Structure formats: structure tokens, C-alpha cells
Amino acid sequence: MVEKHKAGSVVRACSKRRNFSPSPRETAMRKKFNINTVLGLFSLVLALVFNHYTLYVLFDGYSYPLLQNSMLILAVVDLILVYTGVAFIINRKNKSYLAKYTKIVAVNVAVMLVMITIIELVFGNWINPNNLNQLNIIRDTQVHYSLDGLYSFESDVVVYTRDRWGLRGEYPDVDCIDILTVGGSTTDQRYIPDSLTWQNILHNEFEANGKEVWVVNAGIDGQSTRGHIKNFDWWFPGIPNLSVKYYLFYVGVNDYYKGAGHVDDELLAAPVQSELENIAGVIASRSALYYLNRVVNGIILARVYGLAHNTAHHAYREFSTENWIDQPLASNYEAIMKNRLDAYEQRLNVLCERVASVGSIPIFVTQSSGRVYDFVDGQLLAAPDISQYEGHRTNGVDYYYMSRLLNGATQKVCQENGGIFINLDAELDFNIHDDFYDRCHNSPSGTDRIGKYLYTKLEYLF
Numbered sequence: 001m002v003e004k005h006k007a008g009s010v011v012r013a014c015s016k017r018r019n020f021s022p023s024p025r026e027t028a029m030r031k032k033f034n035i036n037t038v039l040g041l042f043s044l045v046l047a048l049v050f051n052h053y054t055l056y057v058l059f060d061g062y063s064y065p066l067l068q069n070s071m072l073i074l075a076v077v078d079l080i081l082v083y084t085g086v087a088f089i090i091n092r093k094n095k096s097y098l099a100k101y102t103k104i105v106a107v108n109v110a111v112m113l114v115m116i117t118i119i120e121l122v123f124g125n126w127i128n129p130n131n132l133n134q135l136n137i138i139r140d141t142q143v144h145y146s147l148d149g150l151y152s153f154e155s156d157v158v159v160y161t162r163d164r165w166g167l168r169g170e171y172p173d174v175d176c177i178d179i180l181t182v183g184g185s186t187t188d189q190r191y192i193p194d195s196l197t198w199q200n201i202l203h204n205e206f207e208a209n210g211k212e213v214w215v216v217n218a219g220i221d222g223q224s225t226r227g228h229i230k231n232f233d234w235w236f237p238g239i240p241n242l243s244v245k246y247y248l249f250y251v252g253v254n255d256y257y258k259g260a261g262h263v264d265d266e267l268l269a270a271p272v273q274s275e276l277e278n279i280a281g282v283i284a285s286r287s288a289l290y291y292l293n294r295v296v297n298g299i300i301l302a303r304v305y306g307l308a309h310n311t312a313h314h315a316y317r318e319f320s321t322e323n324w325i326d327q328p329l330a331s332n333y334e335a336i337m338k339n340r341l342d343a344y345e346q347r348l349n350v351l352c353e354r355v356a357s358v359g360s361i362p363i364f365v366t367q368s369s370g371r372v373y374d375f376v377d378g379q380l381l382a383a384p385d386i387s388q389y390e391g392h393r394t395n396g397v398d399y400y401y402m403s404r405l406l407n408g409a410t411q412k413v414c415q416e417n418g419g420i421f422i423n424l425d426a427e428l429d430f431n432i433h434d435d436f437y438d439r440c441h442n443s444p445s446g447t448d449r450i451g452k453y454l455y456t457k458l459e460y461l462f
Contacts, residue, residue: 036097040088047081050074120287137166137220137235145191151443158193165239168217169199175243178462179215179363182228183250186367186441187219196444201451206462213462224254225347232354246461247355252367252406252425253440255344256399319371319433324381328397336390337402341409348410352417362419365454366407370432370446371439373400383439428453 048054051074084101091097120126143160147153162168168188171177181187181199189197199215206213218235220227228249236242330336348364355362373382373396382396394402407425414421428449430436435446442450 034092036088036092036094039098040085040092043081043085043088047078047085050081051078138162139166140164147191150191151437153444158191160190161194166218166235167239168194168219169197169203169215171214171216173241174239175241176214177216177242177244178213179246179248179458180218180244181215181248181250182223182231183219183367184223184254185219185221186253187217187250188221189217189219189442189447190221191437191441192444192447196447198442198447198450198454201448202454202458205452205455206459209459211459211462219250222254224258225249225251225344225351226258229347229350229354232351232358236358244358244360246361246363246420248363248365249351250365250367251410252403253369255347256403256406258340258344321374321376321381321432323384324374325384325395325397326379326381328395328401329386330389330392330394330398333398333402333405336392337405340390341405344406345409345413348413349417352413352419355419356417362414362417363422363458364410364414364419365422366410366425367440368425368428368430369399369403369440370430370436372396374432422454422457424450424453 087101088097094100139162141162144157145160147156147158149156160168165174167174167180179199179202194200197217199217203213203215206215218231220231223231228251352362371383373380375381380397380400382400384395386393386395388394389398389402403425407423411421411423413419430446430449435442435449437443
């Protein structure tokens with residue numbers, strides 16, 4: 001009987017375990033925990049954190065090259081995360097949705113890889129490498145740009161011409177070019193007629209004094225010294241019989257905003273590259289999507305810093321110095337700019353090496369952001385606009401002092417390499433109301449002033 005009782009107890013105990021049911025509290029907890037809801041909310045949180053605007057606010061994004069070159073990628077990732085979050089929350093009661101979504105992602109990734117391959121083969125430079133596309137070079141084209149009241153001119157339309165080599169200006173042949181000017185938008189001068197660029201004014205000054213000196217424009221909108229170096233790798237060697245006496249670099253404004261440690265720095269300046277760096281360089285030079293990402297990032301940054309060069313941005317705006325200030329926001333500029341200046345000097349040295357390798361002489365000319373600062377009765381006054389620079393709040397007064405350091409670095413490297421240094425920014429007096437149509441781009445009266453000034457500095461060479 002004792003044994004039967006024990007056996008019965010075991011049977012009853014097992015029966016109780018088999019019929020065990022969770023408590024009401026445990027049931028409620030299980031209902032509250034929904035994997036789809038958790039995944040949806042997690043995706044939305046990630047979207048709020050990993051996007052261009054949040055990262056900029058938290059980390060001063062424009063000072064970090066990795067973030068500068070990932071804005072388009074971050075935008076795409078953010079859209080995917082938002083879609084994922086919303087989709088999982090809407091389908092939170094669908095227990096099979098996770099498996100379904102995983103399948104959807106797998107199929108879309110496969111389709112995306114096929115599409116990327118097709119895009120790269122059609123629009124990239126893999127089959128027939130054409131590195132000129134990577135430099136934003138317009139070739140064999142005549143464009144009519146509408147001024148839309150940008151500045152006072154006899155016509156509302158200007159003619160902008162590039163020849164088959166991507167050069168702007170007249171010259172008998174490429175082996176006759178005396179001075180080839182290299183720079184960004186202030187060298188390119190997209191909204192200045194062909195006949196009124198400062199290069200053409202400089203040529204006319206030589207001609208008026210009985211000298212035939214051909215000054216040709218190789219400026220590219222948005223280029224900094226990084227792009228100038230690539231010109232010597234991808235562009236100039238492809239121009240048959242190109243023989244230039246002097247390369248004139250009109251530099252400063254664009255490089256002021258370029259962060260140190262940019263991906264191009266090592267690829268351009270390092271004497272020895274690793275296999276991984278070589279692979280990265282090939283991808284960067286031939287990928288259509290990388291090129292698109294770079295262009296979009298450049299447009300965004302140009303608009304942020306007020307350097308954008310497009311019809312919508314370049315519209316007439318009233319200009320006044322009434323609210324200009326005389327007090328800076330920052331100090332210890334050498335420490336703030338040290339990394340950027342070191343990288344800038346490195347790039348200038350590479351440029352000097354490239355020029356020397358083709359048997360030419362470099363000329364470096366500093367640029368003026370005339371509508372950012374000015375001296376009135378000997379006192380420095382500047383725009384009060386506040387921006388972030390390496391994590392520091394700065395205004396126009398700070399910009400003036402920091403741009404002096406950049407110009408000093410230009411002079412130092414130029415003289416060390418036997419080049420010709422022209423400090424236009426310090427020596428040339430502009431009428432900031434008439435000679436500019438924005439903070440750094442010149443009107444025809446400004447380009448006329450630049451061309452005639454440069455003639456006084458260069459006439460002894462010919």
C-alpha cells in the first residue's frame with residue numbers, strides 16, 4: 001500500500017506539472033513583450049541617432065571628414081531604418097512578420113547588388129577609365145547662364161565656354177600656354193562672361209603692353225588643393241603637348257573649410273601606399289556611386305558654408321555692414337588650426353612636386369573673402385555670422401585671423417619650394433559693395449581689379 005501511495009503521488013505530481021499554466025502576471029508580461037514592437041522601436045531610435053543632423057549637432061559633424069563623406073549614405077540608412085521601424089510597428093500582431101521581413105530584405109539586397117553592378121558598368125569608369133568625370137570637368141560646351149539680377153550688367157545672360165580639353169579662355173595651342181590658372185569657383189568664375197574673367201583681363205594687360213602672354217583658365221567649381229593635385233594625375237597628362245611655364249594657384253577659401261585627415265590626404269601625399277589604400281584609390285576613382293556621393297556631399301557642405309555655386313543660391317541679396325562687429329569669439333587660433341594647417345601644407349608640397357615634375361614654376365595667390373571682413377578707419381570689422389570650426393564657435397573676426405594663418409602657410413611652402421608668392425588678400429583693396437556679388441565671388445569690376453593687379457605682379461616674368 002505504501003508503494004502504491006508513492007506511485008500515485010508521483011503520477012499526480014507529473015500530472016500537475018503537465019497541466020501547469022502561467023500566472024496572470026506572467027501572461028500579461030508575455031503579451032506586453034512583442035518582438036515586432038521592440039524591433040520597430042529600436043529601428044526608430046537608431047534612425048534618430050544615426051542621421052546627418054543628429055551627428056552634426058553632437059559631434060560638430062562638418063569637422064569630421066568621415067561624416068563629411070557619409071552624408072548621402074547616412075540619409076539612405078536613415079530612410080531604411082524609418083521604414084523598418086514603421087513596418088514592424090504596423091505589423092506587431094503578425095507573428096510571422098519577422099521571417100517575412102527577413103526574406104524581403106534578402107531579396108532586395110540581391111536586387112540592389114544587381115542594380116549597383118549595372119549602374120557601375122554603365123556610368124562608372126571600370127571599362128573605359130575616364131577620370132575627367134571624377135573632377136567635375138565640363139568639356140566642349142558653351143553654356144548661357146542667367147544672372148537673375150546677381151549684379152548690374154549690360155545683359156542678364158553671360159556666356160560660359162569650355163573647350164575640348166576642359167579649359168576656358170583663348171590660346172593658339174596647348175603648347176603655347178604661358179600661365180595655367182588652377183583653383184575653385186573664384187578661378188572658374190561661372191557667372192562671369194568669357195571676355196571678363198580675370199585671366200582674360202590679365203592677358204589683355206600683357207597685350208596692351210606689347211607682350212603676347214596666354215593665360216588659360218583651369219579652375220573647377222568647388223575644387224580645393226585635393227582636387228588640384230588630382231588634376232596633375234588625371235587631367236593635365238591627358239592633354240597632348242601641354243607645356244606650361246607657370247601654374248598659378250588661386251587658393252585659400254575652399255581649403256579653409258577642409259578638415260584634416262581627409263581620406264584623400266594619405267592617398268595623395270603618402271610616398272608608399274598599402275595594398276588596401278591602392279584598392280580604395282581605384283574604387284574612388286572609378287565608382288559612379290562614390291562619385292555621386294562625393295558630389296552630393298560637396299553640394300551640402302558648400303551650402304552650409306555659403307560657398308554654393310548654383311543659380312538658386314547665387315541670387316541677388318542686399319548687402320550691408322551695419323551690424324558688423326569687432327570682437328572675436330575664439331582665441332588660440334594656432335592650436336585650433338594646427339591639424340588642418342599641417343594637412344594643408346602637406347598638400348601644397350605635393351602640388352609643388354607635381355609642378356616641378358613637369359618642368360614648370362608654381363605661383364600661389366591668396367584669395368579674399370571681401371564680404372566677410374574689412375578695415376574701416378584702421379579698425380577690423382567683420383560679419384557677425386556664427387559657425388563651428390573644429391568644435392569652436394567662430395565669427396567673421398575669427399575668420400580673418402585664421403585665414404591669415406592659412407595664407408602664412410601658403411607663403412611658407414611656396415618660398416621653400418622656389419615658387420612665386422602673391423598676397424592678393426592683404427594687398428588688393430576691393431570695393432566690397434561693387435566688386436563682389438556674395439562673400440567671396442567677384443563681379444566683373446572685381447575680376448577687372450584682380451586681373452590688373454596680377455599684371456603688376458607678373459609683368460617682370462615676360
